[in-house]
């Protein structure tokens with residue numbers, strides 16, 4: 001499925017650079033020992049900017065919920081309608097959600113609670129890789 005290419009900025013550049021190396025990283029506050037995503041300028045718990053770093057995730061997660069998109073406003077994705085749109089919980093931090101089209105899973109053939117693993121797909125616009133999630137097992 002063709003997707004829009006994200007353009008990294010100063011805040012999220014480490015996330016996108018890691019994705020280009022097939023690694024999933026999430027912001028981590030070393031003061032609170034707390035993960036947060038999407039990236040923020042400061043820790044949402046203690047307000048610290050100095051203690052924010054990045055931590056590599058296992059790439060494992062669980063499908064929390066999903067829907068099927070029949071009428072997207074995103075022109076580049078309209079030829080692939082309908083398609084899955086799932087909410088993924090990270091294994092290390094279930095409060096962190098990422099979205100996925102579940103490549104390899106037929107439309108509407110999705111089981112909530114299924115284990116998934118991250119894969120990285122190249123986007124056509126600028127070659128930036130983006131995280132996607134595949135059902136495992």
Ligand SMILES: [Zn+2]
Pocket residue numbers: 029030031032033034043044045046047048051
């Ligand atoms: Zn903090």
